[in-house]
Amino acid sequence: MRLSQAITVGMRAAAAVLAAALIVAPALAAERTVTVHAGKADSANYLLARQFAEALALAGNGAFTLVVAESQGSVQNVADIAKVTGDYVFTAAPSVIRQARRGDKPFTKNPRYDRIRALFPIPAQTIHWVVRRDSKIRDFADLAGQSFIPGTRGTLGERVTEETFQALGLHRRVQLIDSDVAGAPAALKDKQIGGFAIVGSFPLPSLVQLAKTTPIRLLSMPQSAVAKVHAADDSLVAIMIPRGTYPGVERDVTTVTLPAGAYTTLSMSNATAYALTKAFWTERTALIKKNPAWAAILPTKLVTLGVRLHPGALRYYREAGIAVPRSLR
Numbered sequence: 181m182r183l184s185q186a187i188t189v190g191m192r193a194a195a196a197v198l199a200a201a202l203i204v205a206p207a208l209a210a211e212r213t214v215t216v217h218a219g220k221a222d223s224a225n226y227l228l229a230r231q232f233a234e235a236l237a238l239a240g241n242g243a244f245t246l247v248v249a250e251s252q253g254s255v256q257n258v259a260d261i262a263k264v265t266g267d268y269v270f271t272a273a274p275s276v277i278r279q280a281r282r283g284d285k286p287f288t289k290n291p292r293y294d295r296i297r298a299l300f301p302i303p304a305q306t307i308h309w310v311v312r313r314d315s316k317i318r319d320f321a322d323l324a325g326q327s328f329i330p331g332t333r334g335t336l337g338e339r340v341t342e343e344t345f346q347a348l349g350l351h352r353r354v355q356l357i358d359s360d361v362a363g364a365p366a367a368l369k370d371k372q373i374g375g376f377a378i379v380g381s382f383p384l385p386s387l388v389q390l391a392k393t394t395p396i397r398l399l400s401m402p403q404s405a406v407a408k409v410h411a412a413d414d415s416l417v418a419i420m421i422p423r424g425t426y427p428g429v430e431r432d433v434t435t436v437t438l439p440a441g442a443y444t445t446l447s448m449s450n451a452t453a454y455a456l457t458k459a460f461w462t463e464r465t466a467l468i469k470k471n472p473a474w475a476a477i478l479p480t481k482l483v484t485l486g487v488r489l490h491p492g493a494l495r496y497y498r499e500a501g502i503a504v505p506r507s508l509r
Contacts, residue, residue: 212452213245217260217270219253224380225271225440226250228302228471232442232460235467239459254440255286261445262292267452269444271302274486275415277443295446297490298508299453300460301481303381303473306419306437307340310387311375312368313395313428320344320399324353326374329364336438337361337379340409340416344401344436347408365390375399381473383425391427398426398433409436417484439484446490453492461500482508 214236218229226248233246246269251257257270258280277296283289311317317326331337345351357373364376365386378384390396398421401409406418419437423430442460444453467474479502482489489497489508497504 212243212267213247214267214269214452214456215264216246216248217251217257217264217268218248219251219271221250223253224305225253225302228381228473229271229442231467231470231474232302232463235463236456236459238466239463240455243455244459258293258296259287261296262290267444267448269299269442269456271440272443273415273438273440274484275438277487292445296443296487297446297453297493298485298487299442299444299457299490299493301439301441301477301484303471303476304419304437304439304484305336305379306382306421307337307435308378308380308382308384308387308421309341309375309399309435310364310368310378310390311397311399312371313397315374315397317374317399318397320348320350320401320405323350323374323399327355327357327372328374329357329359329361329367329376331361331377331379333358335361335379337377340379340413340436341377343409343412344405347405347412348402365394368396369394381471381476382421383472387426391429395428396426398429398435400431400433401435403434406434406436439481439486441485441487443485443487444490448490448492450490450492450495453490454496455492457490457493457496461496479503 216229216233218226220226230248233248237244237246251260254272254276257272258276260270261268277293280287280293287293317323330341342351345354361376361378364373364378367373368376369390378387410416410418415438416436417439419435421433421435423432464474464477482502483505485508489504494504494509
C-alpha cells in the first residue's frame with residue numbers, strides 16, 4: 181500500500197492493518213511494553229508523545245502498552261539509552277543526537293549513541309514572532325524602540341529571538357522584557373508591548389484564540405537573517421507557516437524551526453520497529469483530529485530526522501513506496 185493510501189485509512193481499518201503486521205511478525209503476538217521518554221509534563225513534546233503513544237496503543241489492538249515518562253528533554257532522553265531496559269522510544273532534536281555522537285558537552289563519547297535509529301518525525305517547534313496587525317510594525321526593523329517579550333528565560337524562544345535580533349542588528353534597539361510568555365497575549369491585546377515570541381507546533385491553539393479577538397501579524401524573517409541564524413545554530417532550519425494558518429494572517433510567513441523525531445536504538449527488534457512505524461502512519465488521520473499540528477508530518481519530513489532509520493522502520497517505508505533519502509538508509 182502506498183503512503184497516499186495508508187495515511188487516509190480510517191480508525192476502523194487501523195486494527196486490521198496492524199494485525200496483518202503481527203502475522204508477518206509473530207514475535208509481537210504477546211503484549212509488549214514500550215517506554216516512551218519525551219520532555220517535561222508541560223512541554224509540547226510531552227503532549228505529542230502522549231498523543232502518538234495513545235494512537236500506537238490503539239492501532240496495536242492490545243499488542244502494545246506504551247508508557248510515557250516525563251524527562252528533562254532531548255539531552256536526558258538520549259543519555260538514557262544506556263539506562264532504560266526493554267523497548268525504548270524517545271523524542272529528540274536530531275542536533276542533540278549529533279552532539280552526543282561527537283561527544284560534545286554535556287555528553288561524553290559513547291559507542292551506544294551510534295546505535296540510535298529513527299522511526300518517524302513529529303511536529304517541529306516553530307518560532308512565531310507576533311505583533312498587532314493594527315500597529316505600525318510590519319517587519320523586524322519596525323521593532324526598534326519597541327518592547328518585546330522574547331519568551332520565558334532559558335527557553336528556545338528567548339535564545340532564537342536574541343540570535344535573530346543580533347543577526348538583524350536590533351539587539352540594542354529593542355527592549356527585551358524578562359517575562360513569562362504565558363502573559364504575553366494579554367499584554368499585546370492591551371497594547372502594553374510591541375510584540376512577543378512564542379514557540380510550538382503550528383497552529384498554536386493559544387495563538388488561534390488570540391487572533392480571533394485581536395488582529396495579529398506574524399513577522400517574516402528575511403533570508404539573510406535565516407542564513408545567519410542557521411550559521412550560528414545549525415539545529416534550526418527554515419520553515420514556512422502557510423497563509424490562513426491563523427485567522428487574519430493572509431500571507432506565508434518565513435521563520436525557523438527545531439525539527440524533532442521519535443527515535444529508538446538497534447536493541448529494538450526489527451519486527452517491533454516495523455509495527456510501530458506502520459501503526460503511526462496508519463493513525464496519522466486520527467492524530468490530526470486530536471491536534472492539527474500532525475497535518476504537517478508528511479513523507480517529505482523524513483529528511484529532517486537526520487539519523488539513519490531503524491531497519492524495521494526502513495522496511496515499512498519501502499513497502500509503502502516512500503522515497504527514503506540515501507542518508508537515512
